Amino acid sequence: MKKSGIISKAFVIFALIYLYTPIVVLMVMSFNSSRYNQMPFDFSFKWYQDLFQNNVLIQAAINSIWIAAVTGVICVILATLLVLGSQALSGRLKNSVQTFMLMPLTIPWLIIGLSILLMIRALDFEKNLFFVLAGHTVISLPYSVLVLQARMQSMDPALEEASASLGANVMTTFRRITLPVLAPAMVAGGFLSFMISFDNFVLSYFLMPSGFSTLPIEIQSSIKFGFTPEINAVSTIIIGISLLCLAIVGLIMGSSIKSLFGKKEV
Amino acid sequence: MATVRLENLTKKYGENTVLDGISLEIPEGTLVSLLGPSGCGKTTTLRLIAGFEQADGGDIYIDNQRVNDIKVHQRNIGMVFQSYALFPHMTVWDNVAYGLKQRKLSKKEIDSRVKDVLKLVQLEGYEARKPKQLSGGQQQRVALARALVIQPKILLLDESLSALDKKLRVEMQVELRRILDASGITALFVTHDQEEALTLSDYIVVMDRGTIVQVGKPYEVYEAPKNRFVASFLGKSNFFEGVIKEKNDIVIILETSFGEMPLATSSPREVGEAALYSIRPEKIKLEATDKNSAAESISGVVKFVTYAGNISSYTIDCNGLQVIAESQNAVGEFQFKEGDLVFLCWEPQFCLLMEDEVKK
Numbered sequence: 346m347k348k349s350g351i352i353s354k355a356f357v358i359f360a361l362i363y364l365y366t367p368i369v370v371l372m373v374m375s376f377n378s379s380r381y382n383q384m385p386f387d388f389s390f391k392w393y394q395d396l397f398q399n400n401v402l403i404q405a406a407i408n409s410i411w412i413a414a415v416t417g418v419i420c421v422i423l424a425t426l427l428v429l430g431s432q433a434l435s436g437r438l439k440n441s442v443q444t445f446m447l448m449p450l451t452i453p454w455l456i457i458g459l460s461i462l463l464m465i466r467a468l469d470f471e472k473n474l475f476f477v478l479a480g481h482t483v484i485s486l487p488y489s490v491l492v493l494q495a496r497m498q499s500m501d502p503a504l505e506e507a508s509a510s511l512g513a514n515v516m517t518t519f520r521r522i523t524l525p526v527l528a529p530a531m532v533a534g535g536f537l538s539f540m541i542s543f544d545n546f547v548l549s550y551f552l553m554p555s556g557f558s559t560l561p562i563e564i565q566s567s568i569k570f571g572f573t574p575e576i577n578a579v580s581t582i583i584i585g586i587s588l589l590c591l592a593i594v595g596l597i598m599g600s601s602i603k604s605l606f607g608k609k610e611v
Numbered sequence: 612m613a614t615v616r617l618e619n620l621t622k623k624y625g626e627n628t629v630l631d632g633i634s635l636e637i638p639e640g641t642l643v644s645l646l647g648p649s650g651c652g653k654t655t656t657l658r659l660i661a662g663f664e665q666a667d668g669g670d671i672y673i674d675n676q677r678v679n680d681i682k683v684h685q686r687n688i689g690m691v692f693q694s695y696a697l698f699p700h701m702t703v704w705d706n707v708a709y710g711l712k713q714r715k716l717s718k719k720e721i722d723s724r725v726k727d728v729l730k731l732v733q734l735e736g737y738e739a740r741k742p743k744q745l746s747g748g749q750q751q752r753v754a755l756a757r758a759l760v761i762q763p764k765i766l767l768l769d770e771s772l773s774a775l776d777k778k779l780r781v782e783m784q785v786e787l788r789r790i791l792d793a794s795g796i797t798a799l800f801v802t803h804d805q806e807e808a809l810t811l812s813d814y815i816v817v818m819d820r821g822t823i824v825q826v827g828k829p830y831e832v833y834e835a836p837k838n839r840f841v842a843s844f845l846g847k848s849n850f851f852e853g854v855i856k857e858k859n860d861i862v863i864i865l866e867t868s869f870g871e872m873p874l875a876t877s878s879p880r881e882v883g884e885a886a887l888y889s890i891r892p893e894k895i896k897l898e899a900t901d902k903n904s905a906a907e908s909i910s911g912v913v914k915f916v917t918y919a920g921n922i923s924s925y926t927i928d929c930n931g932l933q934v935i936a937e938s939q940n941a942v943g944e945f946q947f948k949e950g951d952l953v954f955l956c957w958e959p960q961f962c963l964l965m966e967d968e969v970k971k
């Protein structure tokens with residue numbers, strides 16, 4: 346009993362080290378003044394200062410942020426409509442709609458990017474930001490849907506009936522009951538979709554019009570021309586933002602997020 | 612407050628007939644229980660009255676107005692859900708005020724009515740809490756207050772107490788009765804708990820598989836069950852089934868598969884007809900000698916004695932038929948022990964002819 350406890354603890358620690366060492370190294374090195382990530386460690390904010398003078402990276406970051414933000418908003422609206430709409434369906438139709446909503450999760454981003462690119466070519470369009478947003482929406486939407494579906498499923502259908510029995514019409518019930526109950530999931534889903542879009546390289550790479558880039562694309566191309574610790578710094582900031590998003594999602598969703606990952610506690 | 616009348620109400624889900632033409636009148640200001648086993652259509656009846664479901668046939672009248680085609684939010688019906696269905700994002704106050712706000716009452720009016728109803732359900736001081744911060748019993752009372760405050764024509768309660776534990780449930784039964792009496796409201800209460808139905812209601816409606824089997828005051832339904840279903844669902848009963856072989860004014864001889872049984876009762880059935888009789892365990896008196904002067908009684912051997920504090924329950928083997936008799940432990944010791952020969956006596960009016968069709 347005790348022995349197996351030690352073994353399982355050791356295993357967990359090993360797994361955590363395996364998962365997070367590279368990230369920790371990257372974060373630590375962003376504070377090291379050496380250009381080539383050399384020891385001894387010499388603490389400095391040098392690379393962060395450089396970063397804030399690097400207009401290309403900053404512009405790319407701004408692009409990433411607004412693309413992710415617009416994607417997040419679109420995803421929340423679409424996901425809310427989809428989940429509410431599928432709720433009204435019955436039986437088999439409902440199941441298949443729900444499957445289709447989550448399908449993009451299982452298709453590799455590469456393929457999605459490629460197929461959108463092919464479509465643009467086939468229709469004889471120029472690459473433009475509309476398609477970037479469309480592509481990002483396709484891959485980010487399922488995350489909003491997942492969160493909203495979890496919330497919808499845990500919502501007591503009697504809430505809406507109670508509202509109606511108290512004299513509220515359909516519109517009022519939606520505004521005062523359904524929407525507020527779903528609201529935390531909408532915020533959480535929006536943040537998740539934001540993160541997915543913000544981090545995405547593959548679709549941006551395929552669909553970006555020339556002269557326009559996002560942070561992941563900039564990072565990738567600057568690595569091609571020689572690695573600078575500025576990238577460590579920007580990556581550290583991205584990780585920070587991602588963790589913040591996750592924390593917000595976790596805080597808002599509380600126990601509902603748990604039901605997303607399997608209903609262990611009943 | 613109002614009279615509610617159901618006429619020939621029918622509801623089907625696909626091929627499945629869930630309500631098979633039920634008719635019922637709920638008099639103004641009374642508390643009526645719908646009692647029946649799970650799946651017999653109690654919730655469906657409530658949902659039809661509330662307007663959440665549409666009837667496939669028949670009519671619903673409230674105050675002599677047909678309401679079949681009136682939308683839920685215009686019916687002015689209070690509903691207490693089994694899950695309570697309190698709005699999780701609203702405080703107790705806002706939950707209770709919700710229905711009044713829909714009615715566009717003045718703030719002053721809303722304030723005073725919410726205050727009054729929270730006092731009635733004894734939840735003063737909890738106005739600012741969210742539902743999550745309340746115990747089950749308190750949530751239950753918020754749900755009740757929310758439904759009462761709109762002064763509905765009828766209050767519908769669906770197994771509203773069954774989520775509470777036994778002790779709290781009994782407390783809430785008393786509490787509910789007090790609150791409903793104080794508000795003089797007409798209420799229809801769904802339960803599958805016979806004790807709850809007996810103690811709480813003015814009238815009991817016993818349902819079975821989508822039909823109403825019997826309606827009456829609690830003691831009427833208990834003391835004079837119409838058929839085997841009611842007699843066994845509401846309380847316990849012993850059954851004697853067979854063909855009448857001989858009869859006079861006080862005794863019939865019933866030919867059963869366990870031999871001939873002399874039953875002290877009078878019966879409208881003729882000699883040669885098949886019949887089913889029932890008697891409640893507590894109506895059977897056990898005697899060491901045959902005290903029945905007019906004719907012999909059924910006799911049997913005590914097989915088990917079960918002590919349950921206030922009563923003792925005797926299982927008696929009468930020629931293979933197991934009969935249960937209960938007696939008060941008034942003297943604090945067992946009358947009989949296992950293996951004793953006993954005679955079963957009762958007042959003739961307690962041995963009841965059931966309406967069931969019996970095969971010969």
Ligand SMILES: Nc1ncnc2c1ncn2[C@@H]1O[C@H](COP(=O)(O)OP(=O)(O)O)[C@@H](O)[C@H]1O
Nearest residue numbers: 624627629647648649650651652653654655656
């Ligand atoms: N929405 C529905 N769709 C199909 N069948 C239903 C539905 N609601 C109830 N039923 C069926 O109707 C019958 C009666 O249900 P209900 O009124 O809930 O019973 P009770 O409340 O007495 O336990 C059950 O057999 C149930 O399976």
Ligand SMILES: [Mg+2]
Nearest residue numbers: 653654655770
């Ligand atoms: Mg039910």
